[in-house]
Amino acid sequence: MATPKKRVLASGVRWTAQYRDARGHQRSAGTFATKRAATLAIQAAEALERSGRGGDAADRSLRFAEYVNGRWFPNHVLEPSTRESYRYCLDRRILPWFGTMKIREILPMHVRQWVTELSDAGVSPAQIRHLKIILSAVFTTALNDFVVALHPCKGVKTPTVPVKEYRILTPAEMRALQEALPSGVARLLIQTAIGSGLRWGELTELRPMDLDRPSGILTVRRSVVELNPAHHPDGGRFLVKPYPKNKRPRRFKLSPTLVAELVRHIDEYDIHDDELLFNLAHFLAPAPRRLLMSVDQLGLTEPNPAGRRYVHGTLSAYTAGRCRCEHCRAAFAEYRSTRRAAGLDSPRQPRVRDSDGHVPGQWFRQRVWTPACAAANLEPRPRLHDLRHSHASWLLAGGADLQVVKERLGHASIATTGKYLHTLPTADETALAALERIQGLGAV
Numbered sequence: 001m002a003t004p005k006k007r008v009l010a011s012g013v014r015w016t017a018q019y020r021d022a023r024g025h026q027r028s029a030g031t032f033a034t035k036r037a038a039t040l041a042i043q044a045a046e047a048l049e050r051s052g053r054g055g056d057a058a059d060r061s062l063r064f065a066e067y068v069n070g071r072w073f074p075n076h077v078l079e080p081s082t083r084e085s086y087r088y089c090l091d092r093r094i095l096p097w098f099g100t101m102k103i104r105e106i107l108p109m110h111v112r113q114w115v116t117e118l119s120d121a122g123v124s125p126a127q128i129r130h131l132k133i134i135l136s137a138v139f140t141t142a143l144n145d146f147v148v149a150l151h152p153c154k155g156v157k158t159p160t161v162p163v164k165e166y167r168i169l170t171p172a173e174m175r176a177l178q179e180a181l182p183s184g185v186a187r188l189l190i191q192t193a194i195g196s197g198l199r200w201g202e203l204t205e206l207r208p209m210d211l212d213r214p215s216g217i218l219t220v221r222r223s224v225v226e227l228n229p230a231h232h233p234d235g236g237r238f239l240v241k242p243y244p245k246n247k248r249p250r251r252f253k254l255s256p257t258l259v260a261e262l263v264r265h266i267d268e269y270d271i272h273d274d275e276l277l278f279n280l281a282h283f284l285a286p287a288p289r290r291l292l293m294s295v296d297q298l299g300l301t302e303p304n305p306a307g308r309r310y311v312h313g314t315l316s317a318y319t320a321g322r323c324r325c326e327h328c329r330a331a332f333a334e335y336r337s338t339r340r341a342a343g344l345d346s347p348r349q350p351r352v353r354d355s356d357g358h359v360p361g362q363w364f365r366q367r368v369w370t371p372a373c374a375a376a377n378l379e380p381r382p383r384l385h386d387l388r389h390s391h392a393s394w395l396l397a398g399g400a401d402l403q404v405v406k407e408r409l410g411h412a413s414i415a416t417t418g419k420y421l422h423t424l425p426t427a428d429e430t431a432l433a434a435l436e437r438i439q440g441l442g443a444v
Contacts, residue, residue: 004038017041065099084231111156125159169390180375185282195258197391209273216259238358252408279357392420
């Protein structure tokens with residue numbers, strides 16, 4: 001057993017109860033006025049060490065912020081995107097309230113007061129529930145490490161979170177959306193999303209090697225997340241994870257029409273097997289011009305105000321002839337793209353987020369998705385993730401097996417897949433028809 005260390009101070013003699021923990025590190029169980037008191041403290045600390053419940057006396061005065069920033073957050077295993085979200089929530093809503101409190105003195109009454117203040121401040125019930133999950137994770141670890149004696153989140157309720165209603169697009173809405181999208185690449189990306197049910201991170205990480213052209217089978221092997229560079233291991237913007245959300249690859253078949261469109265896109269942009277199927281550059285520059293006929297065969301434009309006519313598919317036809325047919329617009333778009341790439345036009349293209357080729361989700365929503373939804377008069381406006389919901393709903397409404405849909409979507413539980421049953425607006429028509437038939441029989 002260790003012995004107390006004598007310390008001669010101006011105020012008198014003090015005894016420090018020093019001992020070694022299970023790892024051989026020197027620890028202190030406190031400073032006492034007598035040697036006997038220090039010896040008893042050492043015996044108690046060593047007994048706790050043997051029982052696996054040891055700890056430094058400094059833990060008694062440990063502040064919540066010190067524990068979170070010094071012990072919990074650096075050593076807690078989290079997905080990179082989750083770590084970024086947790087860091088924001090901790091700094092924004094949790095540490096300002098609990099940070100200066102001693103972690104051992106935080107009680108359920110304090111957590112209830114915090115929840116009430118969040119609710120009064122207008123924080124949504126869903127966000128409050130998420131914040132409490134983070135706070136509970138901190139105290140679960142602290143309890144397991146014997147830093148605290150009780151879990152202050154146990155028994156604390158948060159405001160009820162209403163179940164969100166799925167926004168399912170109808171086939172008619174999908175056709176209107178496709179017509180409103182600004183380019184063929186955007187239409188193909190959305191067509192792939194609705195035809196596969198992929199999550200955004202899975203969709204934008206697809207590569208030609210993931211598609212088996214003869215069979216039309218797509219293998220989902222990876223996913224990409226967009227991070228703040230401060231939370232990226234290499235300081236980048238995009239982090240490719242070698243697994244999708246459910247941690248294992250999945251395989252399913254695409255429709256022959258979609259496969260043909262994807263193959264045409266791959267050939268048109270000369271995309272290699274290990275390159276991104278949907279690259280940000282495909283959206284910023286027009287596709288290579290493909291005229292169905294030669295310029296000579298396109299004919300002449302209608303006379304302009306000066307009575308002059310120009311050959312379709314040329315700059316003169318667009319500028320002087322004021323023709324806006326697809327051939328003339330393509331010619332002008334190619335010309336502008338070439339000048340912008342050379343830095344000759346002012347103003348230049350709007351600045352986009354740093355990218356290694358992956359399509360940033362926020363950029364796509366602001367520049368492509370939201371304007372297209374507005375042009376198609378989709379109200380309420382769907383989210384990109386609603387394409388995944390719509391894919392599942394369409395499959396089940398068409399009679400697809402529930403287990404098959406579960407495997408296509410990569411759900412962990414079939415109960416999650418079952419939520420998509422009868423989500424189309426026309427889903428109740430069959431039930432109403434059956435009710436009318438029964439009522440008709442009863443009337444007879």
